[in-house]
Amino acid sequence: MNTTPPASFDDAAFDELLGFLRAESGSLETPGAWPSEQMQHLARAGVTGWRVPKQWAGSDLSPPALLSGYEKLTQACLVTTFVLTQQDAACHRIRGSDAQAVKELLLPRIVSGEIFVxxxxxxxxxxxxxxxxxxxxxxxxxxxxxxxxxxxxxxxxxxxxxxxxxxxxxxxxxxxxxxxxxxxxxxxxxxxxxxxxxxxxxxxxxxxxxxxxxxxxxxxxxxxxxxHGQGGTGSLTTSAVAIGAAGGSLSRLRIEAENRPELTEILDSLTREHQVLRDDLFQAASDECDDARFAMQAIRKRANSLVVRSAQFSLNGQQKGAFRGTRRAVRRDARRRPRLWAST
The missing domain is CATH 2.40.110.10 (Butyryl-CoA Dehydrogenase, subunit A, domain 2)
Known part of the structure; x- marks a missing residue:
């Protein structure tokens, strides 16, 4: 099995993976569904080794690269990415420990897709x-x-x-x-x-x-x-997933706005907020960041707010006349946001 990670997230192989996840995402809405096939595709693409050290067959991505990968995967399939983050959380705990026997037993098999943890x-x-x-x-x-x-x-x-x-x-x-x-x-x-x-x-x-x-x-x-045994991206993972999900909602809203100009103002406002939050996420992942605005809790709070509002506006955008009064809500939220950030 080829578990080599993509040279970049812009290469054809990774685009093919995203295409598969996007096409199959609807199948995970059926009762009893589980992303078994999706996880195997992640293993073949080397994704299951993103958080595993190279000595255990992983690729050990840097925190910014890891967060970028989560964001892109989430835009293709939220459920699969969420399940991946649970396994990666296990990898994070194992790799940060002194348990050499557990590392030898589990990490290479996680990377290959032989087991799910x-x-x-x-x-x-x-x-x-x-x-x-x-x-x-x-x-x-x-x-x-x-x-x-x-x-x-x-x-x-x-x-x-x-x-x-x-x-x-x-x-x-x-x-x-x-x-x-x-x-x-x-x-x-x-x-x-x-x-x-x-x-x-x-x-x-x-x-x-x-x-x-x-x-x-x-x-x-x-x-x-x-x-004990922490380090790396920590709770920024959940924020990256939320930002990716918000990006997916905004993409759907952008398609709707092509035929409905009244959505443009809302879309532009959320898109600007999304871009600022993305920049802050990657700044927070750097070792040189000590600004309170980039604290993990502040990033998470903003990401949770954005993903909920983006999903609401995306769903409402598919209903004619559903945006009555929402421009005022966006402006009001934008005025409150600086005070919220300063208080976290």
């Missing part, structure tokens, strides 16, 4: 942090660790070969491990029925006396395990 770590960062008991409790054994509890949000668990998951020991220390999905006691629950991205198969993961060997440990036991 996802993450179930939201309970260690945001989800369930307010609970009196950890969402996933851990006890140590002679062989390794036993996990009990529920990881609330895991994408693609029903199709994964390994899940990067973890939990909390009685003394407050935490562990992170690569858990094989055929481990007894591990169950991918029925995916949630969401407004979008249902093909990502996102839902809870149940762990009932799931025992993992010590050699599958990625990090820990240590306090705040998620704060």
């Amino acid at each position: 996802t993450v179930g770590i939201s309970h260690l960062t945001t989800s369930g942090q307010h609970l009196s008991r950890p969402a996933v409790e851990v006890r140590e054994t002679d062989r390794g660790y036993v996990l009990n509890g529920t990881a609330p949000w895991v994408s693609g668990a029903v199709h994964a070969d390994y899940i990067v998951n973890g939990g909390t020991l009685p003394d407050g220390r935490q562990v992170l491990a690569a858990v094989p999905t055929d481990t007894p006691g591990l169950e991918a629950c029925t995916p949630a029925n969401m407004l979008a991205l249902n093909a990502s198969k996102t839902g809870p993961l149940s762990l009932n006396d799931v025992e993992i060997d010590r050699e599958l440990l990625i990090a820990g036991p240590i306090e705040n395990v998620m704060k």
